Amino acid sequence: MPVSSIKRYPITIEGETAQIGTANELSVALEVLQGQFDRQALSQLSPHLAEIIAHAPGFMLVMKSLSSENQLYLIQAIGPDLAKVMQSARHLRDILATMAEQRVEEALLSTLGQAGLQRLIRTGAELAEVLEWVYGDCDTLALDLLGQEYVRGLCRHAADLGAILRNVDFALQARLLEQLGWPFVTGLVKDGYDLACLLRALPPVRSEGLLKHYSGPQLKALIGNANEWTYLYQRLEPDEAELLLKALG
Secondary structure, three states, X not given: OOHHHOOOEEEEEOOEEEEEOOHHHHXXXXXXXXXXXXXXXXXXXXXXXXXXXXXXXXXXXXXXXXXXXXXXXXXXXXXXXXXXXXXXXXXXXHHHHHOOOHHHHHHHHHHHHHHHHHHHOXXXXXXXXXXHOOOOOHHHHHHHHHOHHHXXXXXXXXXXXXXXXXXXXXXXXXXXXXXXXXXXXXXXXXXXXXXXXXXXXXXXXXXXHHHOOOOHHHHHHHHOOHHHHHHHHOOOOHHHHHHHHHHHO
């Protein structure tokens, strides 16, 4: 967009007025203010912040100039336009990776809400990348906001579910597996490579729970050939390898 066509909005701090039309200009202004009048500047621009920031790189740039309290204010001010500003799951992941406080991550996810998160996260791999960069209970929050059926739809292959499971803690693994149900989980496993994806993501106690759903002959038919067996066996912890051998009989 030509510079002359950018719409700018005034902020007045201690009698001095500046015109702000882009995220870069806002970031520069915040750096000049050095934190003393950030909230005053943001509040004056509040109705136009989504328009000014416009995209994820701009959002990240401005967020880096703010204290956590003012980061919360910015997220709230952008509100329902946050998903549009965020643009993609990749940008959401990158922004979460820069955040230092759980409460800011919680505010970001909650403000995006179900509609915003579903708009951004379209694959199991994207969900796994987002979960990798959240703190504390934010992984539970993200999954709850997305909704059980939406998460189920993201798990199109065993690799999708395996990637998600690797990026949540053991307690949330157990809850997610219970919600999805073992028939759904085992239905994703088509061969030895799929089985390896899930066993690698699970601790031995849950690997045992998965293997209990197969008889020895079923496992032999599933693993199929020497190449799949080698791929699978080399990726197991000793306890899991012992469980697999026991299941195979």
